Amino acid sequence: MEDSVIKNEKQVFFNQIKGEICEVNVEDKFCNVVLSLGHENVRHASFVTKTELFNAYKDTVNLGDKVMIRFYISSRKKHDRWYTTASILDIQKL
Numbered sequence: 001m002e003d004s005v006i007k008n009e010k011q012v013f014f015n016q017i018k019g020e021i022c023e024v025n026v027e028d029k030f031c032n033v034v035l036s037l038g039h040e041n042v043r044h045a046s047f048v049t050k051t052e053l054f055n056a057y058k059d060t061v062n063l064g065d066k067v068m069i070r071f072y073i074s075s076r077k078k079h080d081r082w083y084t085t086a087s088i089l090d091i092q093k094l
Helices: none
Strands: 015-026 030-037 043-050 066-078 081-093
Touching: 015 043, 030 066
Parallel strands: 043 081
Antiparallel strands: 015 030, 015 066, 030 043, 066 081
């Protein structure tokens, strides 16, 4: 967990999910990782992080890898609609 975004020891439990990486998009400021989740009812979930933070993982995770992502959820309201973002705290290969 040395390369994770988790900066303090106060919080012990985090949201986490396991899945297979099916897409990685790297842009100038932000990156997103899409996981394929589920067994019988396969669905996708997208997680975002800053590009500078993703650089710690880009050489260790590849398409098709099974990973566990720790994340936090945040929402904001814009133009009378809610937008929710799942931000990556840590990625661990399984």
